[in-house]
Amino acid sequence: xxxxxxxxxxxxxxxxxxxxxxxxxxxxxxxxxxxxxxxxxxxxxxxxxxxxxxxxxxxxxxxxxxxxxxxxxxxxxxxxxxxxxxxxxxxxxxxxxxxxxxxxxxxxxxxxxxxxxxxxxxxxxxxxxxxxxxxxxxxxxxxxxxxxxxxxxxxxxxxxxxxxxxxxxxxxxxxxxxxxxxxxxxxxxxxxxxxxxxxxxxxxxxxxxxxxxxxxxxxxxxxxxxxxxxxxxxxxxxxxxxxxxxxxxxxxxxxxxxxxxxxxxxxxxxxxxxxxxxxxxxxxxxxxxxxxxxxxxxxxxxxxxxxxxxxxxxxxxxxxxxxxxxxxxxxxxxxxxxxxxxxxxxxxxxxxxxxxxxxxxxxxxxxxxxxxxxxxxxxxxxxxxxxxxxxxxxxxxxxxxxxxxxxxxxxxxxxxxxxxxxxxxxxxxxxxxxxxxxxxxxxxxxxxxxxxxxxxxxxxxxxxxxxxxxxxxxxxxxxxxxxxxxxxxxxxxxxxxxxxxxxxxxxxxxxxxxxxxxxxxxxxxxxxxxxxxxxxxxxxxxxxxxxxxxxxxxxxxxxxxxxxxxxxxxxxxxxxxxxxxxxxxxxxxxxxxxxxxxxxxxxxxxxxxxxxxxxxxxxxxxxxxxxxxxxxxxxxxxxxxxxxxxxxxxxxxxxxxxxxxxxxxxxxxxxxxxxxxxxxxxxxxxxxxxxxxxxxxxxxxxxxxxxxxxxxxxxxxxxxxxxxxxxxxxxxxxxxxxxxxxxxxxxxxxxxxxxxxxxxxxxxxxxxxxxxxxxxxxxxxxxxxxxxxxxxxxxxxxxxxxxxxxxxxxxxxxxxxxxxxxxxxxxxxxxxxxxxxxxxxxxxx
Amino acid sequence: xxxxxxxxxxxxxxxxxxxxxxxxxxxxxxxxxxxxxxxxxxxxxxxxxxx
Numbered sequence: 001x002x003x004x005x006x007x008x009x010x011x012x013x014x015x016x017x018x019x020x021x022x023x024x025x026x027x028x029x030x031x032x033x034x035x036x037x038x039x040x041x042x043x044x045x046x047x048x049x050x051x052x053x054x055x056x057x058x059x060x061x062x063x064x065x066x067x068x069x070x071x072x073x074x075x076x077x078x079x080x081x082x083x084x085x086x087x088x089x090x091x092x093x094x095x096x097x098x099x100x101x102x103x104x105x106x107x108x109x110x111x112x113x114x115x116x117x118x119x120x121x122x123x124x125x126x127x128x129x130x131x132x133x134x135x136x137x138x139x140x141x142x143x144x145x146x147x148x149x150x151x152x153x154x155x156x157x158x159x160x161x162x163x164x165x166x167x168x169x170x171x172x173x174x175x176x177x178x179x180x181x182x183x184x185x186x187x188x189x190x191x192x193x194x195x196x197x198x199x200x201x202x203x204x205x206x207x208x209x210x211x212x213x214x215x216x217x218x219x220x221x222x223x224x225x226x227x228x229x230x231x232x233x234x235x236x237x238x239x240x241x242x243x244x245x246x247x248x249x250x251x252x253x254x255x256x257x258x259x260x261x262x263x264x265x266x267x268x269x270x271x272x273x274x275x276x277x278x279x280x281x282x283x284x285x286x287x288x289x290x291x292x293x294x295x296x297x298x299x300x301x302x303x304x305x306x307x308x309x310x311x312x313x314x315x316x317x318x319x320x321x322x323x324x325x326x327x328x329x330x331x332x333x334x335x336x337x338x339x340x341x342x343x344x345x346x347x348x349x350x351x352x353x354x355x356x357x358x359x360x361x362x363x364x365x366x367x368x369x370x371x372x373x374x375x376x377x378x379x380x381x382x383x384x385x386x387x388x389x390x391x392x393x394x395x396x397x398x399x400x401x402x403x404x405x406x407x408x409x410x411x412x413x414x415x416x417x418x419x420x421x422x423x424x425x426x427x428x429x430x431x432x433x434x435x436x437x438x439x440x441x442x443x444x445x446x447x448x449x450x451x452x453x454x455x456x457x458x459x460x461x462x463x464x465x466x467x468x469x470x471x472x473x474x475x476x477x478x479x480x481x482x483x484x485x486x487x488x489x490x491x492x493x494x495x496x497x498x499x500x501x502x503x504x505x506x507x508x509x510x511x512x513x514x515x516x517x518x519x520x521x522x523x524x525x526x527x528x529x530x531x532x533x534x535x536x537x538x539x540x541x542x543x544x545x546x547x548x549x550x551x552x553x554x555x556x557x558x559x560x561x562x563x564x565x566x567x568x569x570x571x572x573x574x575x576x577x578x579x580x581x582x583x584x585x586x587x588x589x590x591x592x593x594x595x596x597x598x599x600x601x602x603x604x605x606x607x608x609x610x611x612x613x614x615x616x617x618x619x620x621x622x623x624x625x626x627x628x629x630x631x632x633x634x635x636x637x638x639x640x641x642x643x644x645x646x647x648x649x650x651x652x653x654x655x656x657x658x659x660x661x662x663x664x665x666x667x668x669x670x671x672x673x674x675x676x677x678x679x680x681x682x683x684x685x686x687x688x689x690x691x692x693x694x695x696x697x698x699x700x701x702x703x704x705x706x707x708x709x710x711x712x713x714x715x716x717x718x719x720x721x722x723x724x725x726x727x728x729x730x731x732x733x734x735x736x737x738x739x740x741x742x743x744x745x746x747x748x749x750x751x752x753x754x755x756x757x758x759x760x761x762x763x764x765x766x767x768x769x770x771x772x773x774x775x776x777x778x779x780x781x782x783x784x785x786x787x788x789x790x791x792x793x794x795x796x797x798x799x800x801x802x803x804x805x806x807x808x809x810x811x812x813x814x815x816x817x818x819x820x821x822x823x824x825x826x827x828x829x830x831x832x833x834x835x836x837x838x839x840x841x842x843x844x845x
Numbered sequence: 846x847x848x849x850x851x852x853x854x855x856x857x858x859x860x861x862x863x864x865x866x867x868x869x870x871x872x873x874x875x876x877x878x879x880x881x882x883x884x885x886x887x888x889x890x891x892x893x894x895x896x
Binding site: 202 | 850856860863876881885
C-alpha cells in the first residue's frame with residue numbers, strides 16, 4: 001500500500017501518530033485503523049483474515065520462514081479477494097482448463113501475491129490440510145501452480161477459495177498453448193545445446209591427439225601411426241558433421257532464411273565459416289593430409305548456442321511475468337436468469353455470456369460485455385477504455401462498454417455485444433493489425449553482419465587470387481579457409497545475446513519487463529515520445545489538492561473514509577494519513593448510493609459527499625463556501641463537501657494530478673533525445689492543463705483523441721521516418737502501442753495494452769521509463785564496444801590468415817580466447833557504471 | 846596401441862550415454878524450473894526450530 005507522497009498544503013502536525021506494523025504483512029498500519037487495546041494490528045481486513053486462516057490451519061510457521069527468506073523489500077497487504085470461484089466448477093471452465101486422466105484432474109493456475117520461498121512452502125502444504133488435493137507444485141518464477149486433485153473428493157472452486165483465503169487469489173493460466181510452445185522451443189534449444197556439447201568435447205579430445213602427434217613430429221608428417229591418425233580424423237569428421245547438421249542447423253537455416261529475404265544477419269557470416277571449415281576439413285580427411293577444422297567448429301557451435309540459450313531463458317522470464325499480469329482479469333461474471341418465476345444469480349464464465357443476457361455488475365467489478373443499463377444507477381470509470389479521467393454517471397438506458405469499471409452501485413446490464421463484437425474486441429482487432437504492420441526490427445548486429453559478409457567475401461577472394469598467383473591452388477585454398485574461419489564473428493555472436501540477456505534480467509529486477517530485446521536498441525536512439533495522460537502522466541485517480549474551510553475536521557474525515565472503498569474515499573485516506581488519530585474511529589458508517597458516506601466520529605455526525613448529496617440531506621454549503629466550490633469546479637476539480645452535525649464546514653477539491661516524478665522524468669527524457677507529446681482521450685482543457693504542469697508546450701498536448709486517432713498519429717510519425725515510442729496504459733492506447741516502434745505499457749494498465757506493448761513497467765510513473773532508457777543506452781554502448789573489440793580481433797586474425805600465418809591450432813586457440821575476453825568485458829561494463837537508484841515504490845503486479 | 850580402436854568408440858558411447866541421460870532429463874521437464882527446487886529442499890517438514 002502506498003501513501004500519498006504529495007501532501008496537501010499546510011498539513012496539521014500529526015496528533016499522537018504511533019507506528020504500528022501489520023501483524024500479517026508487516027506494513028505500516030494507518031493510524032485510523034490502529035486499535036490501541038488489541039495485541040495485533042492489521043492494515044486491512046484482508047491481512048486479518050489471512051492471518052486467522054493461517055493460524056487456524058496450523059500454518060503459523062509461514063511467518064518464521066518468511067522472516068528467513070523475504071528481505072521485506074516488496075511487502076504488500078494480503079490480497080484475499082474472497083470471491084466465490086463458482087465459475088471454476090462450470091463445465092465450460094473445466095473443459096477448457098482441466099485435464100482429467102484416470103480420475104485425477106490436473107490444472108495450471110496462476111496465483112497473485114506469491115513473493116518468496118515461504119509462499120512455496122505454504123502453497124505446497126495444501127495437500128496436507130485439504131483432502132482430495134493430491135499435489136501442489138508452485139513455480140516461484142512466475143507464480144504458476146500445477147495442481148493435481150481428485151474431482152470426486154474436492155471441487156476446484158473449494159481449492160481456489162482455500163488458496164484465496166491464504167492470500168493468493170487464483171486465476172486460470174491462460175495462453176497455455178503459447179506457453180507450451182515457448183517451453184517446447186526452449187527444451188529443443190537445450191537438447192541442441194547438449195548435443196553440441198558432446199560433439200565439442202569429443203571433437204576436442206581427438207583433435208588434441210592429432211595436434212600433439214603433429215607437435216612430436218616436428219614438421220615432417222605425423223608420428224602417429226597412420227591408422228590411428230585416420231581413426232582420429234574420421235571420428236572428428238563424424239562429430240563435426242553431426243554438430244553442424246544437428247545443433248548447427250539453427251545457424252544454417254537462419255542464414256538461408258536471411259539469404260532468401262535478401263537481408264543479412266549474424267547467422268550468415270557464422271554459417272560461411274562453419275560450411276567453409278567443414279568442407280575443407282572433409283576434403284583434408286578424405287585426402288588424409290592437412291588439418292581438420294572440426295574441433296574449432298564444434299566448439300563454435302556450442303558456445304554460440306550457449307549464448308542463445310541464456311538469452312532465450314531471460315527473455316522467457318520477462319514474458320512469463322507479463323503473462324502473469326495479463327491473467328489478472330476476471331474470467332467470470334454474474335448472470336441473472338429467471339427460473340420458475342424467480343430471479344437467480346449465477347456465476348458463469350465470460351464465454352457463456354451471450355447477447356440478450358442480463359448480467360449483474362457489482363460495485364468495483366469490471367463490465368464483462370457491451371450492453372445497456374436496465375436497472376440501477378452508478379458511476380463508470382472508463383479511464384482504461386477511453387482515457388477519460390473522471391468516472392461518468394450512468395443510469396437506465398445508457399450504453400456501457402466492456403473494459404470499463406463499475407465504481408458506484410450495482411448495475412443490471414442487458415448484454416448487446418460480447419467478445420470480438422464488443423468495442424474492446426474491435427479495438428483488439430486494431431491491435432492485431434498494428435502488430436502485423438509493425439516494421440521488422442533491424443538489429444544493430446544484422447546491419448553489421450551485412451558489411452561483414454561483403455568485406456570477408458572480398459578479402460577471401462583477394463587472398464585466394466593472390467596465393468594462386470604466388471603459390472599453388474592447394475595453398476590458396478588452405479589460406480582462404482583459414483581466413484574464413486578466423487573471420488567468423490563469434491565474439492560478437494556470443495557477447496551480444498549475453499549482453500542482452502543481462503540487460504533483460506537487470507531490467508526485470510527493476511520492475512521493467514522487456515518482451516523483445518530489440519527495445520534496447522530503439523530506446524537508446526531517442527525519437528518521438530507519445531505519452532498517454534490518464535494513468536501515465538497522472539495517477540489515474542483523484543488526489544486531494546484543495547481544502548477550504550474547517551481544518552479541524554481532517555482527522556474525522558480520515559477516520560470516516562478509512563471505512564470506505566470508494567475511489568474518492570481512498571484518495572482522502574491517502575492524503576489525510578498524517579492527520580488520522582489513533583483511537584479515533586468512525587462508528588455506524590453508512591455508504592449512501594447518492595454519492596456520500598455518513599458516520600459517527602467522536603460524538604459528531606460527519607457526512608462526506610458531493611454537494612448535491614449534502615444539499616439533499618439538508619447541509620447545503622453557505623454562499624461563501626459555495627463560491628469557493630464554484631471556483632474550484634471551474635479549475636477542473638472534483639468538489640466534495642464535509643458536513644458536521646448537518647452543517648457544511650469544509651469544501652475539498654480533488655483532481656487527477658500529475659505524478660510527482662512526471663515533470664522531472666519528462667525533462668530527463670528530453671535530455672536523452674526524446675521529443676515528448678501528450679495524446680489523450682480526455683477533454684482538451686484537462687490535457688492542456690496537465691501538459692503545462694509537466695512542462696510541455698500547448699502544441700504538444702492533444703486532447704479528445706479516439707484510439708484510432710492515436711494509431712493514426714503513430715502512423716503519421718512513422719511514415720515520416722521518425723522512431724516512435726508510445727507510452728500508455730489503457731485499451732485506448734493498445735493499437736498505438738502495437739504500431740509504435742516501441743510500445744511501453746505502464747503499471748495498472750489494461751490487459752490489451754500489455755498484449756500490445758514491447759515492454760511493461762510494473763512500477764507506476766515515468767521514472768521507470770527513464771531507467772529503461774538509461775539501461776538501453778548502456779546496453780547499446782556495451783554492444784558497440786564488443787563489436788569494436790571483436791573487429792580488432794578479427795582484423796588481426798584475418799591479416800595473419802591472409803599472410804598465411806594462421807595454423808588451425810592458432811585459430812582453435814584464438815577463437816575461444818577472443819570470445820572469452822569480449823564476454824568478460826561485456827559483463828563487466830554492463831554491471832558496472834552508475835548504479836540505478838533503488839525503486840522508490842514497491843513493485844505491485 | 847590398437848586398444849585405441851576400442852577405447853575411442855567406448856569414449857563416444859559413454860558420451861552418448863551421458864547425452865541420452867541429459868535428453869531424458871530435459872524431456873522430463875527437469876530444466877523448466879531452476880529456481881524453486883533449489884529452495885524447496887530447504888522447506889522440508891521440520892521447519893520449526895527445535896527449541
